Amino acid sequence: MTPATLILLALVIPTVVAVLLPLFAGRPNVREAVTLIGAVALFAVVLMLLPVVLAGGRPELDVWTVVPGLKIAFSVEPLGMLFALIASGLWIANSVYSIGYMRAEKAHRQTLFYVCFAIALAGTMGVALAGNLFTLFLFYEVLTISTYPLVTHRGTEEARNAGRLYLLMLLGASTILLLPALGWTWVAAETLDFRPGGILGGVVSNTALGLMLGLYVFGTAKAAVMPLHFWLPAAMVAPTPVSALLHAVAVVKAGVFTILKVTVYTFGIETLAEAGTGDWLVYVAGITIVVASAIALRQDNLKRRLAYSTVSQLSYVVLGAALFTPLAIVGAAMHIAAHAVSKITLFFSAGSLHTGTHVDNISEMDGIGGKQPWTMAAFTVGALSMIGVPPTAGFLGKWFILMAAVAIGQWFAVGVIVISTMLNASYFLPIVYRAYRRTGEGRVTLSEAPWPMVLPLVVTAAITVLLFAWPDVPYRLAEMLSQSVAVGPPG
Amino acid sequence: MSEHLPALQVVVPLLGAVLAALVRRPGPAWLITVVVSFATPVIAAMLLVQVLDGGVISYHLGGWDPSVGIEYRVDVVNALVLLLVSSVAAVIAPFARLSVLSEVPDDRVAWFYSMYLISLAGLLGIAITGDAFNAFVFLEVSSLSSYALIAMGRDRRALVAAYQYLIMGTIGASFYVIGVGLIYTMTGTLNLGLIAERIGDVESTRPVLVALAFIVVGISLKLALFPLHVWLPNAYAYAPSVATVFLAATATKVAIYLFARFVFSVFGAGFVFADLPVTEILVVLSVAAIFGASTVAIFQSDVKRMFAYSSVGQVGYITLGLSLATVTGLTGGLVHLVNHAMIKAAIFMGLGAVFYRVGKIEFDDIAGVGRRMPITMSAVVIACLSLVGVPGTAGFVSKWYLIVAAIEVGWWWLGLLIVLSSMLTVIYVGRFFECVWFREPAGEVARAGEPPLEMLVPICILAAATVYFGIDTELTAGMAERAAVALLQGVR
Amino acid sequence: MNEFVDLAGRLVSHYNQWITVFLMVSGLYIVIARGNMVKKLVGLSLFQTSVYLLYLSAGKILGGTAPILDPDFTVYSHPLPHVLILTAIVVGVATLALGLALVVRINEAYGTIEEDEIFKQDDDRA
16 A cells, blocks of 8 residues: 555544444444444554655645645654554544443443544544645544534533633634634745745744744634643543543643644744744743643542643643754654653553442542552552653653753743642642551452453553663654754755 | 526426426326436536536536626536525425425425425526526525425415515515616616626725625525524424425525625625625624524424524524634634524424424424434434534534634634523423423324334435534535635635 | 705606515515514505616616507617516515515414514413
């Protein structure tokens, strides 16, 4: 199969799954088999693209020109490859987990759930493989809209309110800020393609560059940079698999991915570094990291604490992008991968605790390590990775970003990373402490969640550790990304 | 045969109307409507092909010279409008049978179709004619029949709505004809092309300025430009579903075409936009329409009324595009004219199907209807997404052109206002969405089901079209751009 | 003094236009100011009539006859405005007829043709 076919398949497979699922609405086993087969097939397709990209290839696929300037086209570059790999790989784990979770919870309208999930994955693939800003924007919105029914899935008043906030903030920011930014870029650069070295160098003034960076960063509300982060904690009302894959991996990563991609391929980090008008982003990202961590400290609801932790961790990626150096870009890309596997582990664990022992709040977690040993072991791994303790994946990205900040003497960024590491430790370690050291009321009985839930979270926890030991693939991709940055803009 | 296509475009529906009135029985009258409605887009398509191959078609009615007789003149601009209007009619025709039977008393069904076809003939006539006074006659032909169509609504408020529309519409048409009279005294001709040639000599005289004012205000009443829109919400809300679909998709659009024709082709963009502060006035009114009407839409309790107010707002986008008087802006306006016609036809048709099943259309009465009519409501939701301007839908293409046009002329704030206003659309569409999907079906809704296929298929076709024309824009944006270029160059 | 006579002469000699303007404005005023639906239609009709006058004034030539070819008469009024207005009259009559028909139906449905009372009835029911 040619790489172009593979790109097409990566988009078609989840779409076909979404179309097929309603046909098997009455037969849950077939329906779930279809989801699983689709997930595995998607991962296989993405995996087949990997060698091409690692060999330095940039497979492209032009689909259609909507109007001059708006072209639907795909092009696989290292960062998109990395994102596609993570999202499709974790979809398998998440599908297994969903089956366990949705059955254990006896959730209603499960078919709609799986359909929206598949469409969201198609959207994620589109974002990851997009060859220009318009295609990215198109699938970005597909992702927003397809996840709205998932956020409101419970149908309660709280879910509806969260859905409103979700839709208004994500759709609102992307329409009010991102769309004009696209228009501006098109009028200024007369192209929306992603090109190594960027397309905006020399075509707009430095002030305009800073302003546009603002439009892109805040327009991408999925990245949850403060003050546009409110939707994320609110969206935690969704079923846990949604929080796990979408609000720890696909949706939020689509946000930071967009920021990183725009910084590298639209602005060009050299252009931004020379302009100097984008430096504010370091401070915005830094403040988000620290403030979100501080808020996380005060949350008792486990999912909410994880949500604020996500807000904070996402801004590491933004911080990495904002330093405008190749090393920091490597760090940012690595952190996308590391945070994805760690945070999905944490959310899987939270869901597993909910199903196994009906625990949602941290204050109820005394001695839970004895009741759900597998879950809490995985949780501990995820928590350590969030703090950035070796040997977990979380260490790598942080380390690169820290080194990059030291190298250019950006002491504010260094301070932020140090402080936030302490904060991370102080909101994750007490949970672990409670779970293992304190004893809860009553007899300790083993009440682990069903195996389809436990298996994925153990696997993702294992990957978190393995990624530290063998970070070859993400590292090589990240390094290729940073090298393509160094290729200066033509002329 | 093919040289008489321009005449047939109008004559076929007109004859159909007479036949429908003569047969008197619902079934045959509907059949005639279907035949006519399918014939008109074929004629329009053939005209479009002729125009694309051989340039402007000039058809002299009765063989009279254009200086004294009536000339039908088809160029890219009105070929597009003809195709739009007739295609919408063709999609409505199959849908109409059951909807009309359920909403209009049996003895009036044939009259309904007769009026419907006259209205169609009038709208096609406005679009095709190259004669200012003939346009007035067709304007009144389409208006009078649409008053009658609206008055056939089941609610007695339909009568009042029709009456108010009649008063406003007649004032508008009279304003228009006063303006035409003044132009006639100054140039001695009613042919649009000849007026355009001669008006240059007298363009800054007082009668011509007054004529421009009368014509602009008169047509603005017809196209429901804010604040001359007050007739529209009630008329759309209480008319029979089929009439609402037809009027929402076509009537204001044809009026906008006439507006563009006069402003750009006859008076000339240089005179209207460069010498007079028309751009400023239109931009202010358009923005007021977009924000005012969209805000009012949020607070409606009747779903049809809500989308009627939304129409007033959407007309604002179109006039906004026209007012910029650049190729991009005009393309945006024209492409939105086409896209909005499809979007609103899909939405109102979906609501018509709900009305057919539930018998009511207030928010509280149709709560949870999405659970019972998932396909219909999914189609409506897709159309709504297009209304919002989500990328990948037709609505996005129009918004993109408008935003780029605003940025091109350096009006950042305008681009920002356009995107801000989409948020208002999100709010009222979101409200509709929550109502039909999240609330539990009760009462009539609980017993409702999908409408019959003959209603469902047209809805799905239109919903699919709003997505299709978001991807393949050759026919919409491509044609709109050619039309924009043609308009900016003037008639000849 | 001479100027005054000039001005007065110009004003008087265009008396037909003044009548047009008077009819137009008073018709429009009635439409806006009256709440009775029949009276509104009367105003509307008056307004339309003024338009007929506007066209006809432009086509009329003092001393001109109907455009029938005859060696004795060489000055004709322009026939086109007359033809146009013939059409406009038909449109006007149709409009008036439809308007009155609607008023009859409104009277049947509401029992009144006063706008205020009709709006009040609708508001009360809503």
